Amino acid sequence: MKTVLLLGAVLLTGAQDAQKAVRFIACPVYRDTDNGRKSGCWLASDPATGIRYDVTAAPTKPDWNHAILVEGFVAKDGGDPCGGTVIEPATVSVLEEPCTRHLIRAEGYQGRRFALPARNVRPLYEARKKPAQPFAEGRFTIPFGFSSSFITYQLSDYYLDATINYALDVQPARIEIAGVAQTVPETVSGRRIVEDKALARTRAEVVRRALILRGIAPDRIRIVKALPGPYAAEAFDGLRWPQARRVDVRIVPDG
Structure with a gap:
């Protein structure tokens, strides 16, 4: 049976080296701009360089009570809407380490006008194109934030929704789910970060429960x-x- 990778791509090699990638831990700062709904900015400074970055593009928003792990690429043409070097694409993971709330005024920065992200789950009532028969094996990947099993809005929920929809369409013979955790310790901004290996199972259980709630046996x-x-x-x-923080799903059609 032919295997297809749905909502996927060949693993990108060298992309992180071709662009300037940044990774650091810092306390977030909120800039109170006023350019319409949701136009405020999230900023964070790399403690190693002192450079202030704009992480507003991250689908997971910071919690200004806690430190954040920032990972992303410096945008080639990001402009300066918020008073920081734009990181886009960007990921933000909220950590347990406490931070003091820090808010700054707009100071002339306009922020960004709200735009609906491309990774946006469509409503259930909206018609969708269903796969053609004979159904192919489906492979899906669902990302998670560091040390988290939470389904992130407009990121992991998007890929989870695609997984569930395919399973509902093909009514599979079986579904295999494998959780992955970042179990190799790394040092970021002088902190040791590593995930408990049990988190891989927890993430897999989250996806399993979501499939069952939507009607998969x-x-x-x-x-x-x-x-x-x-x-x-x-x-x-x-x-x-x-990529070390994810759930992989294999959907095997009946017959």
Whole structure:
């Protein structure tokens, strides 16, 4: 049976080296701009360089009570809408480390006008194009933030929704789910970061429960240690760091 990678791409190699990638931990700062709804800015300064970055483009928004792990690419033509070097694409993971709330005035910066992100789950009532028969095996990847099993709005929910829809369309013989955690310790901004290996199972359980809640029979779903072959790298925008924090899903059609 032919295998297809849905909502995926060939694993991007060298992309993180071709562009300037940044990764650091810092306390976020909110700039109170007024350019319409949701136009405020989130900023964070790399403690190693002192450079202030604009991380507003990240789908996960900072919590100004906690430090954030910032990972992303410096935008080639990001402009300066917020008073910081724009990171886009960007990922933000909220950490447990506490921070003091820090708000600054607009100071002439306009911020960004709100625009609906491309990764936006469509409403259930909206018609969608269904896959043609014979159904192919589907492979999906769902990203997660560091040390989190939370389904992120306009990121992991987008890929989870695509996974569920395909499963509902093909009514599979079986679904295999494998969680992945960042279990190799790394040092970022002088802090040691690593995920508990049990988090991989927790992430897989989150996806399993979501499938069941949408009507997939529990006896067709099983959690496995790992899935062979490539995974869909599209969800990570070329960044290699977040790829260690994901769930892989294999959907095998009946017959």
